[in-house]
Amino acid sequence: MNGAQSAIRTLADAGVDVCLANPGTSEMHFVAALDSVPGMRGVLCVDEGVVTGAADGYARMTGRPAATLLHLGPGLANGLANLHNARRAYTPVVNLVGDHATGHKRHDAPLESDIEALAGTLNGWVRRSASVAEVGADVAAAVSAAQDAPGGVATVILPADVSWDEGGEPHEAVAPRGPGAVSRRTIGAAAEALRSGEPVALLLGGEACRAEGLLAASRIAVATGARTFTETFPARLERGAGLPAVERLGYVPEHAAHQLEGVRHVIAAGARPPVSFFAYPGRRGELAPEDAAVLALDEPGQDVVAALNELAELLAEGVEPLCAKESRPDVPEGPLTAQNWVDVIGAVLPERAIISDETNTSGLMLPGAMFGSPRHDVLALTGGAIGQGMPVATGAALAAPDRPVINLQADGSALYTITALWTQARENLDVTTVLLNNRAYAILRMELHRVGADASGKKANELLDLSRPDLDFVRIAEGMGVPATRATTGGELAEQLTRAIAEPGPHLIEALVPPLL
Template sequence: MTTGAQALLRTLLAGGVDVCFANPGTSEMHAVAALDTEPGMRAVLTLFEGVATGAADGFARMADRPAATLLHLGPGLGNGLANLHNARRAGTGIVNVVGDHALTHAKYDAPLQSDIAGMAATVSGWVHLTRGPAQVAADTAAAVAAARAGQVATLILPADASWSEGAADEPAPVPPVPERGTGNPESLAAAAAALRTGEPCLLLLGGDATREAGLAAAGRIAAATGARIMVETFPTRLQRGAGRVPAERLAYLPDRAAQQLAGTRHLLLAGARSPVAFFGHPGKRGDLVPEGCHVYEIAGREDAAALTLAELADQVAGDATAHLAPARRPELPTGPLRADVVAAVVGALLPENAVVVDEANTSSVGLPAATTGAPPHDWLCLTGGAIGWGLPTATGAALACPDRPVWNLQADGSALYTITALWTQAREGLDVTTVVYNNAAYAILRLELAAVGAAGGPNARSLLDLDRPRPDFVSLATGMGVPASRAETAEELATALSRATAEPGPHLIEAIVPPVVP
């Protein structure tokens, strides 16, 4: 007879989910044991649940199919919530399997008993508790279908449903996922009319519109009508570089974003949310749409935004040709490192077809301009704003794309949240090059302290500094099996990046930079 754990793995594999990022415990031991009966599942051990969930996000963004996680009860899910939040905001599909106490044990209120479903609902589009082994295959198939539709799908698997026999011998078929639509025809017609007025129009792109096809359609529209193109602040996956349509990103800082949007009379949303400030600040508007600007949602987050843009381009662009970014790299700089100097080195050396995972935060100054003309590459961003995302996401992206170099541009403070991802990278032999900007500060919080008008003295400033002691990322990385070096000049950084690119496996470079915010 087949156990529930075996049915879980068989159905995941039949649904195309063949990678599982795991941090299991007692309740998941039968699922762990079943791995030996289902060798097609690649199980990847992480030392913290936030690494597992972030890696699943990175894998799905680059593979265009879900990965699974295996987490231990409510506390394990709690440790993974931040990166599940980021995945939800990205529209990333994940089959999030959370083990639970045996149903017969729940009445005892054991120490690890918790409301798993309640916690999962905050980050999941689909949540379900399996009641027994006979239901495992069908419930797993439903979870895979929900994940394929771009949702975090949390399947709660009680231990007795996992260990018991009585499950179906064959995997359950995955229900078909409806094709994504192309938005509202009335909004599309109104947007086309707005583009023909000659008034200032802005195309704000998100979802799959930030891939090459969506950008190409937007580029045709811009060439024919004079509309501007911009992508949301943190796109899920932005395809950019030489030979692709360049697009400015909406700024994180609300004052700068308001400047970018000023004067816009018609704002066309293609897979993007209407722009708002990340936080409410005293005396400032949270809604960034300029007063008097008309907003048209031509494609929602759940729609096929790229296809919608193609339809709009056919209506208004004729045979117009999009402007493409020319091949252009900055010269290699020299001298001491600063954030902008690091950007120039990255732009000069970024390999073709690279995947860039960007959690540089304040140190990202100069990166967009320095890499616009680099060879074609993918750029992944921190969609939900919950830090500690970069290292895990780079881990998952490297597993999804073993033939592509992955560069993780990483702020120091957020790196410390999930630094154990380096251990998984070493164990799996992943081609990830991590550049940690070590400025010994939470510089973004220094910025926010001033932005909200709070008067910070020495006690407040001490909570925003990382210099007593200053983290030693070279020691942290080598202690987890990742070769590491420190760079204080542009020349040292260029040498280290070239060496990391030439050698297989993970590498870390600690770039010593001054904080952008003093």
């Protein structure tokens, strides 16, 4: 057994049965070895950002890692943006990165690079396999490291000769450690704040955004009057009828500051203390009021849901959560706008849908339209590195083939990783993409004004414009094997979306909306 075979068998034995790949010459023995392990599914992506984003989406839905196969340092570098998003989501991902054969590295060949340095930017686990005898143990350690609470990105570097040398053996992965307990002292401090009678905000993130955590937080809020919010971009948010309708903290600092106005205590449960995404002239970076005390209920890797349940038993015994009742908006009449397209989604959303949300400025009103829709999961842009939506939808469809996946996608960020459509077509994945085409980088138009820069210049505005030429996403999708249509009215979008969800395989609907700004 060569090193590549031992790596794949170790992965499969540990329950990692999907490998998302964009390989090159140094990974050819790994490619050949895929046929020796029937339990491993290889999925080809023609862009490394799709590879890493799909691995993120897969793990968010399964709770276990997919493997990625990347070509040397440049291949890893091409996938770093979506690995950054995975890192911020604490998503378990195992990267296998090929490298030059050991004896070839001294030649400084054109693709030579410092792979350890690149992988180190992810603050995860990194190891280079120095010999074929070490591969199985290294891969097993990577799987365990990726799944150890709170989860993360683990990278194994496989020199080509280590992959092709004989003498490898699979290795049993060590069971990951489960989440640790939140200290009684911290739970007591949170209870004291909630009993104080002063305004409290509960900011939920991570596992607290799943059903059990949301229900416990709602009981606490009903009993104490605390306000509840989720972090701006949760990794996986369960939402819909029968669950608490929890507002997301605003992306724009002024909006978030308004939401937290008057709060004297912020309790972050599964979330980081709230800060603005960027610095702005004359504004604080912290979003909580200056006189508010901020308490982290848990640290990464601790069981935040158990802590919320304990608080609920302390403060809200016998109190029922406040949950959204089933309701749907009406399908809007007339042309689509940045305000009304969300009502179409809320009106026709199917049961058990998974939504990959990268709508950016076009989706500001999306949550309010869907609180009463059937139960669904939302996968958000955790790290803010755009180009996540299409790949994450691809990985979610691989993870949950029995559930409809809907990618709500802004046009600008779609262009980063639009080749995900090709993989969706190749794998016949049930992903319906609703692409909001406003022909602009609207989020950057907004930021140009907000940072106080001069927004009147012709050259500056041209850098934020996606017309000239206009992009035809219907033809782009069709060229990648994905059936596509175009909608300009609420009725058209509702009819096309309903039909696309009902038909097997991928679809794209280009929804034409005017820019918000």
